[in-house]
Amino acid sequence: MTRPRSELVSLEETPFYHCISRCVRQAHLCGQHEGKDYQHRKEWILHRLRFATASFAIDVAAYAILSNHYHLVLRVDEQRARSWSPEEVARRWLTIYPGDTLGQRFLQNEDLSEEEKKILDDLIERWRHRLYDLSWFMRTINEYVARLANIEEGKKGRFWEGRFRSNALLDERAVLACMTYVDLNPVRAGVSTTPEDSDFTSIQERIRAYSTEEKGSTSAPHSPFREEPRYLLSLEGSFPTIDLKDYLDLVDWTGRSWKGGAASIPEHLPPILKRLGLESTEWLEHTDRFDRSGFWAFGAFIALKKFANRLGQAWIRGMGDPAVRFLPPSGTPFPC
16 A cells, blocks of 8 residues: 655654665666766766755765666754754755745845745745755755756656655664665675775765775874765764774675675674674675565564554554564564
8 A cells, every 4th residue: 555755754753764766667867778878967966965965954874876776865854954043944945946036035134024024934934844854855856867867868758767765764773774785786786896896875985085084094093984975974973873984894794795605704793783683694684675665664573563553554564574674682572
C-alpha cells in the first residue's frame, strides 16, 4: 500500500533519511547514453547539492552520484530552522527562489503596509517549513538538473523517473549501515575499485580531506576533522558516534569483505562493531540492503514497531525481515 511521504517522514522519530532519485527508464542520462557522454551532469547534481545545503536546514551525511541515479543520506535539523530570524529565513529562501518581490523588498528594508506585513509573516513561516522539508530539498536539486538537461538536449519531458524514494533510518546502526552502503555504491556497481577512486561520493571527499590534513598537520591527532567538507555532516562529536578515521576503516573493511574475498578484520575494527552491537556477518547483511524497494524504514525491531504504530498498522514490511530489522546489541531483551 502506498503511503504519502508526509506519513513516512516523522522528525519526532528520526531526523535521518535515505533518499534515492533515478533517471527515467533508468537510462544513463548522467553517463554514457546513446553514444553521448553526459558525465558532466554529475557535476550539476553535486553543485546543486552543495548550493541547496547552504540554505536548507538539512545536512548531507553521505552521497553517491552514479550514471543513472544518486543516493543521499540526509539529516533534517528542524530546530536550526526554527531558530532563524525572519530576515535569515527570507535571505535563505530567496537565495534559491529569488522571484518573490515582497520578500526582496523586506530584505532591502523598504516600508511595507500592514497588509503586506501580514502576507509576509505567512510567507516567512511557509518558507521556514520548506527549508527543513525533504521534498522541497530534493525538488530544489531535481528540477534544476532536469531543466538544464532539457535545455542542453533541446527536448521536453521527464528526466527523473518520478518522485524520489525515501527510507527512514530509525537508529544509529541504521544510519551508519546506510552511509556505508551509499559510500560504497560505486564499488558495488563495479564503477571503481576502491573508495578513494570513487568519484562523486562523500567518502572520496572525506578521504581527500583526511589525507591532506594528515600530511600537512603538526597539531593533535584529531585535527583531520577540521578539514571535512563544510556541507557534509561532521563525524566529530555528532550522531552517529564514530570518528572519521574509524569510519574510513569501517568503510574500507566493508568494501573488501563485500567482494567475497577472505577479508581479515583489522585489530582496531571489532571494537567499533561491538560498540554498535553487531557481528561482522550481520553488519555485511545490513549494508547490502538499502536499494530494495517497498521498505519504508530501517532500524531495530522496537523502532520499527513504533513506526508502524504511528501509521496505524500492527506490522510493516521489514519487521520480520533480518535484512531490514537491526538486531539489538547482545544482552538486550528482544521484544515479544
